[in-house]
Amino acid sequence: MDELKRNFPSHFYSLDADDLKTFGKDWTRVFEPAPSVIVFPTSTEEVSRLLKLCTQHRMAVVPSGGRTGLAGGAMATEGEVVLSFEKMRSMGEVDSLSHTLWVQAGAITEAVHQKCAPSGLTWPIDFASKGSSTVGGNIATNAGGVKVIRYGLTRNWVLGLTVVLMSGEVLKLNGALEKNNTGIDLRQIFIGTEGIMGVITEAILKLAPLPSESDVFFFAVESLPKVFALFQEVRKSGFTVNAFECLSNECLKVVLAHRELASPFANESHSYVLLEVERAGHPNAQTELEAWLEGIFNQSLVEDAVLAQSPKEATQLWSMREGISEALAARGLLHKHDIALPLNRLQEFIETWTQDLDQNYPGLKPYIFGHIGDGNLHVNLMKPDAMAVPEFRDLCKKADQGMFHWIQAFQGSVSAEHGIGLLKKHLLKYTRTEAEIALMKSMKQLFDPFMLLNPKKIIEGQST
Ligand SMILES: Cc1cc2nc3c(=O)[nH]c(=O)nc-3n(C[C@H](O)[C@H](O)[C@H](O)COP(=O)(O)OP(=O)(O)OC[C@H]3O[C@@H](n4cnc5c(N)ncnc54)[C@H](O)[C@@H]3O)c2cc1C
Numbered sequence: 001m002d003e004l005k006r007n008f009p010s011h012f013y014s015l016d017a018d019d020l021k022t023f024g025k026d027w028t029r030v031f032e033p034a035p036s037v038i039v040f041p042t043s044t045e046e047v048s049r050l051l052k053l054c055t056q057h058r059m060a061v062v063p064s065g066g067r068t069g070l071a072g073g074a075m076a077t078e079g080e081v082v083l084s085f086e087k088m089r090s091m092g093e094v095d096s097l098s099h100t101l102w103v104q105a106g107a108i109t110e111a112v113h114q115k116c117a118p119s120g121l122t123w124p125i126d127f128a129s130k131g132s133s134t135v136g137g138n139i140a141t142n143a144g145g146v147k148v149i150r151y152g153l154t155r156n157w158v159l160g161l162t163v164v165l166m167s168g169e170v171l172k173l174n175g176a177l178e179k180n181n182t183g184i185d186l187r188q189i190f191i192g193t194e195g196i197m198g199v200i201t202e203a204i205l206k207l208a209p210l211p212s213e214s215d216v217f218f219f220a221v222e223s224l225p226k227v228f229a230l231f232q233e234v235r236k237s238g239f240t241v242n243a244f245e246c247l248s249n250e251c252l253k254v255v256l257a258h259r260e261l262a263s264p265f266a267n268e269s270h271s272y273v274l275l276e277v278e279r280a281g282h283p284n285a286q287t288e289l290e291a292w293l294e295g296i297f298n299q300s301l302v303e304d305a306v307l308a309q310s311p312k313e314a315t316q317l318w319s320m321r322e323g324i325s326e327a328l329a330a331r332g333l334l335h336k337h338d339i340a341l342p343l344n345r346l347q348e349f350i351e352t353w354t355q356d357l358d359q360n361y362p363g364l365k366p367y368i369f370g371h372i373g374d375g376n377l378h379v380n381l382m383k384p385d386a387m388a389v390p391e392f393r394d395l396c397k398k399a400d401q402g403m404f405h406w407i408q409a410f411q412g413s414v415s416a417e418h419g420i421g422l423l424k425k426h427l428l429k430y431t432r433t434e435a436e437i438a439l440m441k442s443m444k445q446l447f448d449p450f451m452l453l454n455p456k457k458i459i460e461g462q463s464t
Contacts, residue, residue, distance in 0.1 A: 001037065003057055004081075007049065013039045023084050024062075024076040026069040027129075028423055035062070035076035040087045044162055044170060044201040047083065051199065051453075052168030054081060060452045061166070063195035065137025066108065068129035070338065071421030073141065073194040073457055080455070083199065085136055094119045099207040100159060100176050105136030105200045112205065121207040124151040128322040136200045142192030144417030146243045146321070149373040151208060153417070155191050160204035163190050166448045176204045189443070194419045195454045197447045212280040214242055215289060216314040220269035220304040227271050228347050230301045231373060237292050239277035239285075244373035245321045247272050251328070251369045255320055258327035264306045264317070273302075273372075274321045276314075324369050325378075333383040335396040339407055340416035343375040349410045350377070353403055361399045363387060376416040379403075404430045420458045428458070 004013055014020075015037055024033025036059075041047045054061050060080040067074050076082045085106030092102035096119050103112060109130040112123045125138050127145035137143075139161070143154045151157070160175045173187040174180055190198050221227050227246055234241055247255075249268050256263055279285040289307075296302055308314035328334055341349045350368070357364060363384055370377040381399070383392040407414060407430060414427040428437060437459060444451070444461050451463040 003053055004037065004039070007053055008039070008046075012041070012046070013037050023064055023067070023082045026064075026067040026072060026074040028070060028072040028075065028421070031072055031075045031077050031422060033076055034079060035082045036079040038082045038084055040084050042087045044164060047164045047199055047201050048168045048170050050081075050083065051164055051166050055166050055168065055450060055452060058450060058452065060455050061199075062454055063136070063140070063199050065106065065134035065140070066129070066132040067137075068133045069137060069141060069194075069419065069421065070336065070423075071141075071194070071415065071419040072423040073419050073421035073454070074137070075422055077422070078455075085134055088201065089134075091115050094121060094207070095176075096121070098176060101205045101207060102202065103135050103205060104202055105134060105139075107135045109133045109135065109138055116207055117210060120210050122210045123157055123205050124208045125154050125157060128325060135203055135205070139191055139200055139203060140193065140195045141417070141419045144371065144374065144376065146245060146371065148371055148376075148417075149244055150240065150242050153192075155188070157206045157208070158187065158191060158203055159206045160202075161187050161190055161200055162202035163198040163200055165198050166450070166453045171198070178206075189447075192419070194421060194457055196444060196457050196459075197453070199453070211240075211242055211278045213285075214276050214278050214314075215285075216308040216317050217273075217275040217277075217293075218264055218306045218308075218317045218320065219273040219275065219302040220265045220267070221271045221273055221301070222303050223270050224347055224350060226301050227273060227372065229299075230273060230296065233292075233296055233299070233301060234275060234277075237277070239282065239289070239292075240280065241373065242276040242278055243274060243371075245274040245370070246372040247274075247321060247324060247369035248367065250365065250367050251324050252320060254331050254367065255323045255327040258330055259319065259323055261316075261320070264320075265304045267304070269303050272320070274317060321369070324367075328367055328380050328382065331382065332385070333389065333392065335381040335383075335392070337379040337400075337403065337414075338376070338416050338418040339379060339403075339412055339414060340374070340376050341407070341410050341412040343373075345410045345412075346372070346375050346377070349406055349412065353406045356402045356406070357399060360402065361395055364395060364399055371416075374416075375412075407431070422457055425456075425458060425460075 023038040024035040062076040062080045064074045088104035088106035090104045126147045161173045163171045364381045367380040413431045
């Protein structure tokens, strides 16, 4: 600490008790924050000096963005230095020729959208926490979200990265190049590795044209097989699909109660689907959409449907999907999973696993929603009011074994988009082989030999 004080001005760091609590944690709310200091660099050069100093004095560092992470990746629980990007939010000008934007890592995701929109462009990383999450956090988690079905993951939208290694070395990777086949693409080592390999300080983002006029539908569907049959029809429709999101009846009920909203439908259904399609390339979109809609009603694929008639109505329909995490969190104690399955095995997985849960753990009710078009489910088990917390945790732990068994059997993933962090480290073995984990450990050692950068996240490692 003395070294930090000697090398940086007092406004560079904070020892304030509230700051230690706030900046030492993320959204997981499972671990207790206990950092020793929070630092607020303003430039890559300051990050480099800081990391070099921390390595010299063997101080562990936790990079921290918007702290919306759901895997404990930004948790500082053992006296680490928390490196906040709150003072690194600068953005350059949108380059409308190359469709790129330079930003510092602390730029807020939604601010990037707002910056690009007047140029008819966007950075297509979009989800409910975009008002707080940062570009650095999005890249470090290779974030997904509600538009992956159209645009893919964050990885696809990053051209250049400036990264600082724990030694203080600064790497400027790939610049603004779309094409650059010159050996190992080192950029990728820092995307999706939750800040354990290096600290991202700047990025050159690749931008997409803003989607043109879109239609938002909300469908009531009577069964899971019909959700998948509807998805097949959507894919055949010829319209560009921006989102295909699904939620169970239980999830909708919790959102409606939390937000004091009325259901758009007269009757309850098994599931609901939010579909957004883009009209571009369809001069007779209205007629085509009406014919398509008639077709899916004729096939009895949906029980009821609502089509947003205005941007305001579209936002209201979206809020039924985007409000779920917040509404569930407000309703009670949750045990959460974010899993992925090959799309063609997803239905079978849900049926097998829920049957298993029903038979063996009848007290545990699943709340299921997610990016079903990407094979990604968010599964929440909520503590029943009458059950004690330790009993609930114990039951969930036991029930998890069944879920992981089926995930492994169906060749799925224990973490689709939230990452591994601290929370899911013990689950890595269900998706990655021993050989893969050993290789990850060797790579970590190469980049961070003293195991000081975001230690104990994703993998455990021995310092050299
Ligand atoms: C309501 C809600 C909805 C969500 N929906 C989605 C969703 O649909 N899809 C999805 O993918 N995620 C979702 N998330 C999770 C979360 O918002 C994303 O993981 C997001 O990308 C995290 O960004 P952040 O800036 O908050 O990162 P943080 O939580 O601060 O950090 C996340 C990880 O990145 C590391 N990190 C942060 N900044 C840097 C940096 N500059 N350099 C190196 N490492 C860094 C941290 O150490 C940590 O390991 C949701 C979260 C909430 C609360």
